[in-house]
Amino acid sequence: MEFGDDIEQTPKGKFHCKLCDVNVPNKASLEDHLKGRKHQKLSSVRDTRRAQETKSVFVSGFMRETSQLQLADYFQQFGPVAEVIMDKEKGVYAFVEFSETKGLQSALSHPHHSLEGQKLRVKPRERKEFRYIPKKKQDPKNSLLSLEDLSQELCQAASVNEQMQRVVESFQLSESEKKVRALLVELLQEVFTEFFPECQIVPFGSSVNTFDIHCCDLDLFLDLENTKTFQARAKSCSEQQTGECHSEDARSEDSILSDIDLSTASPAEVLDLVAAVLRKCVPGVHKVQALSSARLPVVKFSHRELGLQGDITINNRLAVRNTRFLQLCSRLDMRVRPLVYAIRYWAKQKQLAGNPFGGGPLMNNYALTLLVIFFLQNRDPPVVPAVDQLKELACEEEECVIEGWDCTFPSQPIAVPPSRNTEDLCTLLAGFFSFYAQFDFAGSVISLREGRALPITSFLSKDQGEEGEQDKARDPAPKTPRLGPVNVLDPFELSHNVAGNLNERTQKNLRRECEEAAKYCRSLQYQRKSAKGKAWGLVRLFVPCGSSAHGPPGAAERHLVIGIPFRAAVLPDAVRHQLHSAGDLFRQLWFEKVSHAVVTVFRDVLKCSVEPAGSPRKAGHTGQSSGKDAGLLGCCSSSSGLAGKIAFAVGQTAITGGDGDENRKSIHEENNNCDVDTSLSESGKEHRPLNSDQGGVKRALPSGDDMTMSPSSKKQRLDSSDKSATACWHCLLWHRVWAARRKVRRDLLKSLPAASRPEGGSVELETQVTECIAQEQPTAEKLLEFSLEAEVLGGTENTQTVLKFTPGDDQAGLFQDFFHFLESFLPKMTEKLLEKLE
Known part of the structure; x- marks a missing residue:
């Protein structure tokens, strides 16, 4: 096939990707899919699996008490062992992967295998066709409150303000859930300290930034700075007193640190060690996966008994600081939390945020929260001050610079003067929708640091290595943000556009939904409780996307x-x-x-x-x-x-x-x-022709009714x-340039030599396609x-x-x-x- 064995063409002219189990409508979409993250990731995983299968043997017959280390030591005699994967539930079989195929051949050629008196059965690993299995749906008992149950709860409230408070109560973590998460953090701290002495496990993200919800991930930062100091001290002691150092630092010889130097190790190597500790030493942890190639390398894991999913990073101090910033904002004003919860749930219902598979062109909760804070910074008077204003209120002990970025702000809300804004939650929510319904996303860059929208033109000429002195003082990193349809700068890492994954369609949907919400918030159905028991307030606002049409029927046509x-x-x-x-x-x-x-x-x-x-x-x-x-x-x-x-x-x-x-x-x-x-006439269709007899003479400008503007010009x-x-x-x-264009393009590419074929989707190729269509119609009418x-x-x-x-x-x-x-x-x-x- 033209695109490989993974792609097959359906009878209707569409394409089906067997690897990802998706259908795409045309060749251009297929090319985009093949370059996409999902297909590339699955291809990489499949290649890795196939490589593992060619160097692995299936082993069974050993005792249940046999450990992975014992199996690795036994098979080491045949060749270097890369990994031993054991069935942890039953402990009756394992896969032994060799670093080279020679080890595999040597082990298979050996006539008898025996370990601790038990005869081992060793055979080649069965090769299975790689299949993509989508993630299972979330357990209903752990899912978020349904809209039906939430609606009944909200309709009983007396005002929109009370409804927003009830949204917070419905979705935030309970005290028992918080305690369970704290216990897991303590367990991880205890285990990792054995292998990385003096390390720290620091939670960040949704679990602790005061905007937590049921079933949110447990994001953790493994701080190894003290461990590096510990390791250097132990190494120095060992060099000075070889074999005679009796300090506690000698523990490093018995820990995992004896095999790695943290000061020179790569993030991928450290992450592999973290994954090994999670996989082998933390009870209840499974599905451990190290993602070393991600923008921020991370180890993902799940906890079976708690039903939790977690991430551990080793180089994400900025995320910890961002968490502290969100905590401060929510403590500065009691209206921040209800507003964020309501808008997050609204965005999820409207399919603007909350992608269950991660990534993609939907807005993440962090970006959505920053939009809320930016809106509050621009109220008159402001509800939350700009980051630069917060910096001025911090004392010397609170100064903080991370990776060259100034992350200074007060640690306690008492240092910040209270807001003079007295608007209630009902008014602020309506104001949020009106604010972003009229916001110029494409021409602006949202800056929470300055508390205002910066013109996008100020970012167009910024190249790496060509910044001015003022830019260097504020933006010490050589990078500039990746501009897109929506540009929201991180409050501290000014080169990071937290909404950089969004496309034009998502931006248009965001604007349209804000316009619809702003229009609804001006009605009495939003502001007053229904005396007849009908849905009102937030209930109608939370109606899922697609349940109600936007605008009158036929408006689009x-x-x-x-x-x-x-x-x-x-x-x-x-x-x-x-x-x-x-x-x-x-x-x-x-x-x-x-x-x-x-x-x-x-x-x-x-x-x-x-x-x-x-x-x-x-x-x-x-x-x-x-x-x-x-x-x-x-x-x-x-x-x-x-x-x-x-x-x-x-x-x-x-x-x-x-x-x-x-x-x-x-x-x-x-x-x-x-x-x-x-100029258009009043009908918007007829055009005023220029007097062709007066070449080069400009017609007088119209006046009065002649200067009627088109309907869209009212905006x-x-x-x-x-x-x-x-x-x-x-x-x-x-010519019928739209008819059979795909077939003509395909036939044209087949007829041209590979060396002279135009690039797919290029202007040159599409021009040739039109010419081929025109040639089939010699008498043009x-x-x-x-x-x-x-x-x-x-x-x-x-x-x-x-x-x-x-x-x-x-x-x-x-x-x-x-x-x-x-x-x-x-x-x-x-x-x-x-x-x-x-």
């Missing part, structure tokens, strides 16, 4: 709109620098480049005829644009600034950069001499002082006619270019199919062209 979001990560460095230099006007400059790319997709990739709206069309146009036609294809009206009146030229030189400044200058000169009016765009940038085109489609209006939304809107389509005469009913194809194709191709900007 009435608007033929495609959005292209602002994504700084895909732009070349030179363009990022330009946007950074543009400051508050960066959206207009970005809109210019996006419009260039959009018209190029229609004209060059899909072979449409594209002309400025209102200009006369040439008779008999066949869709093949001449060099002259490639000049001016659209115009934009905007406020002064950036380059005065922005006009668009979308020739190939404009997309790729051409001859640089000289080429750009000629384009602007041509545009300034060829203005095209793009704030860009800046309060700027008007939106818009552009309009008239397009003719000559006008298939579809439509107009296209583009405008950029910013400020309190999600920064994006919105493309509004208005179909012309479509008696054959083809436009809906074409538009459905464009919804995924147009943003993808536009992004590809933006990546090539110079």
Whole structure:
């Protein structure tokens, strides 16, 4: 198969991954799946298992009291033993893995095996097909309170404030659960001290940050700093008094430290030792797994009797400090905890957070909590102060620097003046939804350290090694945050975007759900208890996603709109620098480049005829644009600034950069001499044509009712002082470019030599696909006619270019199919062209 034995094609043209047991709709999605974390991880695990099987033997017949160490010592005579895996429940069989296949062959060739008088049965390990087994559903007795039970509890409350308090009481850990976790931490501390003298087990995360819930993981930090000092002291003592040192430090010779030097050992080596201690010495612990390649290496484990899952890290001091920060915030104001609990549960119900498999494009609880704290920092007056303000209130003894990051803040809430904000929980919850319903996620970076949203342009030009002195003082690490649709900086590790895993879809869902919640919070159903016993307050707010439709039926079908979001990560460095230099006007400059790319997709990739709206069309146009036609294809009206009146030229030189400044200058000169009016009439469909007899003469600006704006212009765009940038085109489609495109692409790739095949999903490949479709229709006739209006939304809107389509005469009913194809194709191709900007 083209993609290997793991992939098979279904009769309907889709693909099925046997390894991950998932279906994907098309080839592009399949390529993304094969590069994804889940498939890569399962492939790695399967390769490891297969390698283990080729060097392992199955052993049985030994006594139940036989230990793994005894088996390892016995089979060591045949070759180095890498690991012994024993059935811990019954203790009647084991797998012995050799470091080399020679040891395996030697053990199998030996005629008789005997250990402590017992005859051993040794045979090759059975090779089984690797299968992915999804995680079992959580035990119902340990699951969170159901919405039905919670709803009954909440409806009995007298106010929304009381409902939020009851949410906390329903989900927080009970005193008995806290005691059980504390006992497990004590047990782990006792065991690990035997192997790592003077170490410390420090809990952090959900269990102790005051935002705990039932069944949350037990996150632990193994602090080995004192152990390293202990080991160095013992080594020094041993060198000075060889064999005569009677201090307690000599215990290290009998501990696990005798086999490793912590000062030089790699994290992976230390994690393997931690996993070995958990696996062999802690009662009740099972499913131990060391993840050395994760962003933060960790050892995962489960405790059978307690039904707990836990993590142990060895280099995560910042997470411990973050936990202390969240503890401080919740103790500064009693409204913080109820607000966080309510919003976390709301986000889980709306499928915005709480991915059961970890990772993925959903928001984690830590990022969601930071959003709540940032909102509280921006109330008037603030409920919680900014981190920089907290730093000023800390004393010298509380100064803390971890890995170069300033993590200073007071240890006790008494050092922080109480908030003068008197809003109740009901008002704050409604304010949270209104705040983020209007927040400019794509154009801002949320900074809890400064307590304000920073413009994304200030991060676009930051390269490693090119920071200014002020940046170095605040951001000592050479890294800059990975920008994405949502940017939330960690309060201390300023290079970490805690929401960096989110994609555009999640961001749009977050905004939409906030808008819906904000609208509901303005109703009496939210603010007042129902006298008839109906659901009210938080109950209706917690209705799961999909249970109620958003907006009136058919609303989506009435608007033929495609959005292209602002994504700084895909732009070349030179363009990022330009946007950074543009400051508050960066959206207009970005809109210019996006419009260039959009018209190029229609004209060059899909072979449409594209002309400025209102200009006369040439008779008999066949869709093949001449060099002259490639000049001016659209115009934009905007406020002064950036380059005065922005006009668009979308020739190939404009997309790729051409001859640089000289080429750009000629384009602007041509545009300034060829203005095209793009104003809309009141209907929003008819365009005012430019008088073609007056070439180069600008039409007078309309006034009064003629300056009617489109419905979307009622919302704030860009800046309060700027008007939106818009552009309009008239397009003719000559071929069914959406029909059988996948098959044509597949046949085209097969017909081309491997060395000359275009990159999958590239502009070059899609252009050739269109040309192949066009060749099958030698006599081109006008298939579809439509107009296209583009405008950029910013400020309190999600920064994006919105493309509004208005179909012309479509008696054959083809436009809906074409538009459905464009919804995924147009943003993808536009992004590809933006990546090539110079």
